[in-house]
Amino acid sequence: MLRPPAVVLIEGEAGLGKSRLVAEAAARAAAAGRRVLTGFCHPLREPLPFGPVVDALRGVGPFLPPADRIPASAGALRPLLPDLADRLPPPPPGAPGEGPPGLRLLVQAVRALLGALGETVLVVEDLHWVDDATRELLLLLARDVPPGLALVLTYRAEDLPPDTPVLGAAYRRPAGVGGALLRLSPLAEAEVHELARAALGPRATAALTRVLFERSEGLPLVAEEDLITLGERRGADALTTAADLAADLEQSEVPRGLRDAVTERLAVLSPDAAAIACAAAVLGVPAGEELLAAVAGLDAQAAADGLTEALRAAVLNEKPLARYGFRHVLAQQVAYRRLPGPRRGALHRRAVAALGAREPRPLVQIAHHTLALGDRSAWQEVAEAAADQAVALGDSGSAGPLLRRLLDEPDLDPRRRGRAALALARIAADGVDSLASAATLTAIIADPRLPVPDRGEIRLSLGFLMAVHGGDRAGFDRIEESLEELEQRPDRAARAMVALAMNERDGAGERAWQWLERAERVLAASPDEEVAAAVRATRLTFLAREGDPSVWERLEALPRSSERPEIVRQTTRALYNVGEIAVELGHDRRAARLLEESRRLARQAAIPYLECYSRIALARLDGLAGRWEGLEERLAALGAEFPDLAMAGIEQALLLGRLAAARGQLAVAYARFAEAEPYGERESQVTGALRVAAGPAALLLAEGDVARAAAVVAPALDTLRAAGAWPRAAELLPVAVEVLLAGGDRAGAAELVGQAGAGLEGRDAPAPLAALAFARGLLLADGGDPAGAGAEFVRCAGLWREIGRPYEAARAEERAASVSAGVDRAVAGELIGAAERAYLALGAAWDAARCQRLRRELGLGRAASPGRRGYGERLSPRERQVAALAAQGAANQDIARALFLSTRTVEHHVASALRKLGVGRAGLGEALAAEDGAS
Structure with a gap:
């Protein structure tokens, strides 16, 4: 649009955003000084010759030059533009005195007028509704585009006349004419998630994205309307379960543009094609030709003809496995809501009959049609059978919503209620909507009619949900309560004992083996x-x-x-x-x-929470191995995909806190660690409490706040000692020893190192042994033995390299250099150089800057370099370092602290980087990425 002459064709179905795209581009063109004229084609248009183009030209008034500067041929437009007639030249010779000019004169007139305006954008929307005369005019204009014109045409390919190109004839842009054919496609699910996050922030869960995507099939208009609906109807805390979201959106209006487009297509179908479309609307899921025919009440030939017509009219489309259905859920809803009640009922009855004759019977679908008929008693029976079928097939995702809906029934038979509650309890731990299941089971457990063993089993399931999914060790209290209620079900009682054995906190760790032995005794009696x-x-x-x-x-x-x-x-x-x-x-x-x-x-066994946990731990391994690229995005995606699992959010906070600290984003690091802090208190495993304390304590110590660091470390050390969890103390041990030494408690530090050494004796635990070497190095350095300390730090670095953790190895090398400078300066120089290179390779700007400062303080010389050089208009390494931190959102003061520079120096580097890259601060990230791609 900004490089005329050009012809741009934009193709896409209703709701894909053609008009939005054109509006955004037109706004930019107008801001760049172009004249923008817009006309629309309409399905029911008034009899105005060349109406869409004439409508657009009516807007030229503000841009018209004096009449003596407009070519005489433009005067042929006077009859079509009466409001502007006095500002146009007289009609040229041969033009009719009244009425519209002929096509040849009109094309000349339009070209002349547009040429007189200078650089202009002419937009004509919805060419699938264009009349023949306007189509021919646009074709001739596109084949001979005025030098300053960008012609933009939008249309729906599926609504063009059969076998007719958009301009009525094959079109190829002439030489020297730019432009493009843009075929817009629906958004992918990940893109719908981005849209939801932009609108709702962290409330945009995976459940919300799935519902939005299933309803919209990627149409931006539909997703946007649904997000507006949710924002208006629901508070910040209510966007929780997929079922709630689906129920909310089910009642909302279909966007008018989409509703009108679907209605138009349905209105012109023949009776047989309409019957097939109605059958597809009632079935609600893609169906084969035979099932569509049975529900529509048509014989095979009539059904085939009707289906073919519905496909050609773009009412239905073909799905995999020779099935047919509507393009998206909302189109199906439009067709369904147009059906009168009696007609809907008849179609649902046919669907029940047709589906019931199949083997195996698709009970979930039959339950849906039975409920639509209003027969709640029959629906309850079928829904229970459908849930049982889904459980037997391992499909807890289908069974869970059915069981929860059953349990919401006020008149449900108590025996059926008990069976449904037990079924839900047994699948809840592996289900996706664990919060919804927990809410339902919490309400059920208070029912006095519930048999005691059933109550015990439901209580056991609730405890699992709290402890495993919610990361809350209070769940173990519920599990222990269930034991007495499960006396008549020894297998479930033994399962409760196994679960209780996993709790390490509140003194429960001492009883772990006892619980396991009790479970084994129960199994011996009842295998x-x-x-x-x-x-x-x-x-x-x-x-x-x-x-x-x-x-x-x-x-x-x-x-x-x-x-x-x-x-x-x-x-x-x-x-x-x-x-x-x-x-x-x-x-x-x-x-x-x-x-x-x-x-x-x-994944194979459909256990979502274990899949999530495994993926989180693999992401953590990548972080420890120095594979930091894209880690934030992976963790954010996991958190959105599994919003009910506390561990996803906690691990994200801990990992990103470590990354932010290494990059010098200290405020971000503190905030991330604060998000994880409650986890350390609630989690049943001591590992969480140890890791949650290590990160913020190290930051506080680095900033010289020894008292606060000690306050963070003290309770974690109590937990560590009480549980004897020395093989899992690799993160906490070094920082705890350093905090004790910084506070003047050398005896306490020595005692801790001794306890750790004894606790790790004979254990197959390389990481805590590496941490122990680091801690011993700290103790030796504090005791005035730099040679011994250096040896321990070097040994530590070697252990970490063997494990595969470059960041920890670099930290050990850095410490070895700091204590070795007075013993062997050459060795110290090599060590500090190795640490600095490792930090820079990882992107750990804060640590690399600390190495540079240490090098200066110890007089170890500059880092190996070919010598100072000028960088001209390219970024210097320091400018790039500062710009990268600024692009990540760090303030100048944070960058100064991270890189051990003055704030004034940082301001200078930021200003220089912005000038060289030609962007504002908000554009730094994109500009740096572009420069990297070009280098």
Whole structure:
């Protein structure tokens, strides 16, 4: 549009955003000084010759030059533009005195007028409704475009006359004429999620995205209207479950433009095609030709003809596996709502009959049609059978909503209510909508009519949901309460005991093996293969916690396949638990293999929470290995995909807090660590409390706030000692020792190092042993033994490199350099150089800057460099470093602290970078990425 002459054709169905795209582009063109004229084609137009073009030209008034500067041929437009007649030249010779000019004269007149305006954009929208005369005019204009004109035409390909190009004849842009054919496509689900996040922020969950995408099929207009509806109807805390969202949006109006487009297509169908469309609307899911014919009440030939017509009219489209349905849910809703009640009822009855004759019977669909007929008693029976069928097939995603809806029925038979509640309790832990299931089960558990064993099993499930999904160890209180109620169900009581064994907090860790032994005694009296699998998985978890090397061989012996899904589930759980603990132990490569296997098995067995946990732990491994690129986006996507799982948000906070600290974004790091803090208090595993304390304590210590760092570390050390969790103390141990030494408590630091050494004796735990070497180095340095300290730090760096964690290795090398400078300056120089290079390779700007400062303070010389040079209009390394931090949102003061520079120096570098890149601060990230791509 900004480089005339040009012809731009924009193709796309209703709701894809053609008009929005044109409006945005036209606004930019107008801001750049172009004249923008717009005309519209209409399905029901008044008999005005060349109406869309004439409508557009009526807007030229403000831009018209004096009449003596307009070519005489433009005078032929006088009859069509009476309001501007006195500002146009007289009609040229041969033009009719009254009425419209002929096509040849009109084309000349339009070209002449547009040429007189200078650089102009002419937009004609909705060419699928264009009349023949206007189409021919636009074709001739497109074949001979005035030098200053950009012609923009929009249309829906599916609504063009059959076998007719948009301009009536084949068109190719002439030489020297720019432009493009833009075929707009629907948004992908990820793009719908971005749209939702822009509108709703963190409330844009995966559940919301899924509902929006299913309704809109990627049409931006529909998704946008739905987001507006949600914003108007629901408060900030109400956007929780997919079912709530779907129910809310189901009642909302279909956007008018889409409703009109669908209605227009339906109105011109023949009776047979209309019958097929109505059948598809009632069925609600893609269906084969035979089923459509049965519901429509047509014979095979009439159904085939009607289906073909509906496809050609773009009312229906073909889906995979020879099925047919509406393009998107809202089009189906428009067609469904147009049906009178009696007609709808008849079609639903036919659907029930046709579906009921199939084997296996599609009970979920039959339940839907039965409910639509208003027969609630029959629906309850079918819905229960449908839920049972879904559970048997391992489809908890279908079973959960059915069971929750059943349990909402006020007149549900108590026996059916009990069966449905138990079924929901048994699938809730593996379901996706765990919050919705927890709310339903909490209400059910108070029902006095509920048999005691059923109540115990439901209470057990609620405890699982709280402890596993919510990361809240209060769930173990509910699990323990359920034991007395489960006396008549020893298998479930044993399962509760296995769960209780997993709690390490509040003194419960001392009873862990006792709970496991109790479960085994119950199993001896009442054998149960599934609970035995849970006991095995838990025993392996305990062995891994203790750093017992026998765990690896035992893990390989677990079954990876079984006819009983619970056994595979327990194998998956064991693989994940041991894999996660392997990360704490420092067996990173082994951890990656175990976690990848648990992720794969969890997906195959439809266990969403274990799949999520595995993917989170794999992302953490990537962070520890220095693979930081794209980590934020992966974690954010996981958090959105699994909004009910507390661990997704907590791990995101911890990992991104570490990254922000390394990059010098200290305010961001503090905020991230604060998000994770409640997790350390609530989680049943001590690992969370140790990791949550380590990050902020290290930041506070680096900023010299020893008292606050000590206050953070003290309770974590109490937790560590009470649980004896030394094999999982790799993150906390070094910072805790440094905090104690900084506070003058050398005896306390020495005691902690001694306890850790004793606790790790004979354990297969490389990471905490590397951390112990670092801690010993700190103690030796504080005691005046730089040579011994340097040796411990170097040993630590080697251990971390062997594990595969470059950031930790660089930290150890940096410390080795700081204590070795007075012993061997050459070695110290090599060590500080290695640490600085590693930090820079990782993007750890804060740490790299600290190395540079240490080099200056110790007089170790400058980093290896070919010598100072001028960079001209390219960014210097320091300017790039500062610009990268600014692009990530760091304020100048934060950058100054991170890079150990003055604020004035940072301001100078930022200003220089902005000038060289030619952007404002908001455009830094994009400009840096573009420069990287060009280099």
